[in-house]
Amino acid sequence: MTAFKSSVSLSSINGGHAKAGEVHVIIGPMFAGKTTGLLRRIKSESSSGRTVAMIKSSKDTRYAKDSVVTHDGLKFPCWALPDLASFQHKLGDDEYQKIDVIGIDEAQFFEDLYDFCCKAADHDGKTIIVAGLDGDYLRRSFGSILDVIPLADTVTKLTARCDLCGGRAFFTWRKTSETKTELIGGSDLYMPVCRQHYVSGESAIESTRTVLESFKVPNDSQTEVSADLI
Template sequence: MRTLISPSLPPFFFSLHLPTKPSLFSTALRASRYPPLTSPAAAALNNTNSHHRSSVSQRRELHTAASKPFSAPPPPGEIHVVVGPMFSGKTTTLLRRILSERESGRRVAVIKSDKDDRYCAESIVTHDGEKFPCWALPDLSSFKERFGLDAYRNRLDVIGIDEAQFFGDLVEFCREAADVEGKTVIVAGLDGDYLRRSFGSVLDLVPIADTVTKLASRCEVCGKRASFTLRKTEERETELIGGAEVYMPVCRSHYVSGQGVLETARAVLDASSSQRDATQRGLEATSSLSPLF
């Protein structure tokens, strides 16, 4: 048979070039020169590279942040509360402070409740007739949008609030305006109603206010210091807009005695009214009967 192997080559030439199983020595040598990725040396190398990449990334972020314009938050503002009975000069005090702030170069705006339409719908008016333009609003939360957000942030320093007892969102508005937006807020309102109960949320401002001013009037009966408001009419709802025809400032003595007199008068009037109603119903019932023949 003719051989397939060239006669000039040894019989086992091709077997010498076949892949052989590596020896233990060569495997150990290769492992020492090229440690696997899971070895401590590779882990340390990876950690070093990762730390380097993290440092570079942080430097880039700091550089990017530094290149952006920085706007510091405004310094905290202030809250000043002015309270007292009717005819004690609350609006006059508010107006005086607002004018003083404006004369010092600060930009001002005044808000009042749209419920108060006694003198002028678009101005706060003192009992002496002094006026100042204002925003008449149903709530304080709508003021920013009505005034303009950009103008509110950048072109307003002082906010005056008159008849503050009528605003249900008074505390939230004042806290945000002073603490977050750096505004000075001057609040004027009744601290108590005609029954000497807390009126609205004006007194809730006391814990967060910088100053609280309690004004007094003059008792219309004796002329002494008056700290309370007496209602002279029969209406009993808490919110009743009115002036001297409805309310009068009184001292403690005449509030107690006057309130007693008013309660007695109201009881008599209620009894008389009930008696009149009963008499009227009796007459109507009698007239509705058919005559007997």
Template sequence: MLYISRMKSVISPPFTTLTSHLSKTRHFPLYFQASKSILCDFPALQIPNFINLKPRTYSLKSSISSTSIQNRSSRAEASESLSGEIHVIVGPMFAGKTTTLLRRIQAESSNGRNVAIIKSNKDTRYGLDSIVTHDGVKLPCWALADLSSFRQNFGPDAYEKLDVIGIDEAQFFEDLYDFCRNAADNDGKTVIVSGLDGDYLRRSFGSVLDIIPLADSITKLSARCELCGKPALFTLRKTEETQTELIAGADVYMPVCRRHYISGQVVIEAARTVLETRKVQSGSYT
């Protein structure tokens, strides 16, 4: 029993011993009191006067509105001054396309505008330095292989002063689309184009039809059928040549209506077949 009591005293010391130990420990406060040197008196906060800071929005809106209107007006005037036009005249041969072109050019010149006419140098029927209608009307022109060289040949300064550009036999210019678009959209020129819309097989000829989406106006002319006198919209080739570009006049081409174009093509094809057969036969005999 004595052994057990000693063990209890070791495991659980007497209450008096524990209390005497706790009485010797030092107690610390759970918070610190700030010293007076840290504390200071802040002035009372003042609410800012936002009324004085409020912008005068009515004058700002008025200024913005006036400025934007002026900018839009100046842009519109600049766009209008550079706005060009493209007018296309098409039809078969002997329909008066060149005559219509020259009349428009003369009208523009009479209104005080600076004009110039371009034609393909492939057409040498009436000389290179002039454009001539089938009726004999004649005006000076620039004969060029391509339209892109016109500005350089005409002169950059003279080109800037130019108002109207006429293009005859437009089907012979491969760069027709790019030239017309740039001249009208970027340079503010009025471009009047005259040319065949179809070849002797009634297929698209050159780039004339490509500029239709760019055009301000399109004039489709008709001739008179040489076989019946009705309106003629097609060109019939009377010879056996088959190349697309064959520059000639009434000795090779004639305007016809739809009925005589179809019948004429049948006759021509039959004649070509006979001629080809004769050539083969004559070749076999030699």
């Protein structure tokens, strides 16, 4: 049987690069070990002889400005940036070309995450490891991290331990009444909860709101009371 030899090279298919990159996504609620998993993967890649770089959002200054830090204190030096597009410029083209693996922590804060992953993996041949929250405290999509899933080679969904019952926690519960989406904090503001306690917590809040509303005096009643006192 005559062997078929394609006239199209792999390098021409992927834009001149001999090896295409990869995208790996790690998601889950707070306190699920996302950053720990990211650091473990980055350190493994470094131990294998690959050149690595770590990026985090400059918005996150909880533990250190120039390091990615886990909740239990593990550290790794990083670039703290307002956006991902500035990474290559700050690093320099020559140094950027030497990078094999890029880790991105708290990826939900980067609006240009999708575009960066496309370019870095598809055109620059980088391995990108993304870690971040998939949902906010209202269980709605947080940032553009879910948009990267169609680009991903692998997706890992981690769970935490529910602070109230010890079961598997899939969601992040906000302890305060603040309603803005981006409210950076740790265990002082958030806790991981299971579905049952997330739903029961929502019910408790709604019940409290109903009780408080029942104690409000209507405006016309307030007028009548004021008139009686005159």
